[in-house]
Amino acid sequence: MDFSEAKRELKKLLKLTAPEHVGRLLQWVTSSEEVESLLRDNRSVILENIAEDLRASLPPDATLPSETFAATKMAQCARRTVHVDSFLLDESLVDSMCEEGKLSRSFCGHCGSTQTEELEFVSHSFSAPELRFLFLNVLPDLTGRTLVDVGSRLGAVLFGGHEFSSAARLIGVELNEDFVKLQNQIIHKYGLQGRVQALHSDVLLQGALLQSADVLVMNNVFEFFLEPQQQLRCWRFISENFRRKGCLLVTVPGVQESFSRLQETPPCDWLEELPVNYDLYLTRDPTQNESFREIHLYRVM
Ligand SMILES: C[S@@+](CC[C@H](N)C(=O)[O-])C[C@H]1O[C@@H](n2cnc3c(N)ncnc32)[C@H](O)[C@@H]1O
Incomplete structure (x- = not known):
């Protein structure tokens, strides 16, 4: 089904939907987890598998010891910045790493421990x-x-x-x-x-x-x-x-x-x-x- 056909079908569906439910339906289409997982096709699964293989070959911050220049640049950022590669780690993985204490979203401005101020996350890859x-x-x-x-x-x-x-x-x-x-x-x-x-x-x-x-x-x-x-x-x-x-x-x-x-x-x-x-x-x-x-x-x- 191409875009024009899909649009026609959607218009038909919207006409059939009780007016008081139209807003809820549109919100569900644009922001529900159900629709998001429906859109996760085989191609996305291949990218997830590749990301899993890459994670296994890299340290958690996905940078290499040879990247000394990049490490210095990160240290010079105005706000405390850490590299979190968004091709390797989606939001749910970041959340679970934070829960397990493997990653933190904040740090203590005084002693450097991860307690209070927000850390800036930078990704060197597209998600x-x-x-x-x-x-x-x-x-x-x-x-x-x-x-x-x-x-x-x-x-x-x-x-x-x-x-x-x-x-x-x-x-x-x-x-x-x-x-x-x-x-x-x-x-x-x-x-x-x-x-x-x-x-x-x-x-x-x-x-x-x-x-x-x-x-x-x-x-x-x-x-x-x-x-x-x-x-x-x-x-x-x-x-x-x-x-x-x-x-x-x-x-x-x-x-x-x-x-x-x-x-x-x-x-x-x-x-x-x-x-x-x-x-x-x-x-x-x-x-x-x-x-x-x-x-x-x-x-x-
Ligand atoms: C932010 S990453 C880009 C990642 C990737 N293009 C993506 O979108 O997922 C930038 C990369 O460019 C490389 N790089 C920087 N200067 C370069 C140059 N002059 N020639 C080739 N690669 C370079 C760095 O080593 C680094 O790995």
Whole structure:
């Protein structure tokens, strides 16, 4: 059933529903657990299995000892910040880890014990609902297209793209070799190698790949991992090589915000922002809805 047919059927159903129950029915559709679990299809289950495999290979905070720069950046944040990877841990897992004392949402400002002030959670990966939204509601049909994820880390974008899109090629470029090994283990275990590839490389060495990409994804890729001058160098390189008219760029946060954090202005005449309908994917968790609004879509001019 396509969208128009489903809409027709829903209109029929709403006409048949007693007027005093219409409000309750609509609320149930948009915010009930029953509907949410109905929407959990096989593709989401595959992503859950991949997340479970990755959790087994990583420490609870899903960072590596080799990530010393990122650890220093986290320690410099204005509010006490910890990494909680939202591809690996959904809200219910975070809740149960907090109950078991494996994770805390707060700490004591005096002695550092986990008692009073709220901790800031940062995720270095997209969550499964964000990936679903990205591929089903933000991006167009990617049949035959090449998508490149700049800084692919655990491979969440590649695996999400494999399940929720028809992209011909999903290629991750990642600086950290340990993460590339982890991505490759998953690619081989789940037989994704026909469409998915993980490259161990600095994006600065991938001019030809950027020129061949139809879609580029940049999820908070540089802020915690590179010095401001290196970040600007990467942005400049990407804006010089990802230039084919009509190609799409997805960023978190928006390009304007990334550049203003670096106290610079984005290259002019490179991109135009396209509208995203965030209301298409409202979840019961309002903090998650906020993170969806950080996803921006641009077209190369
Ligand atoms: C926030 S994570 C992005 C995760 C992933 N794209 C996602 O959305 O789930 C950023 C990753 O980019 C990598 N990275 C940073 N600078 C890079 C560069 N110049 N070239 C390749 N990877 C880079 C980091 O090592 C880190 O793993």
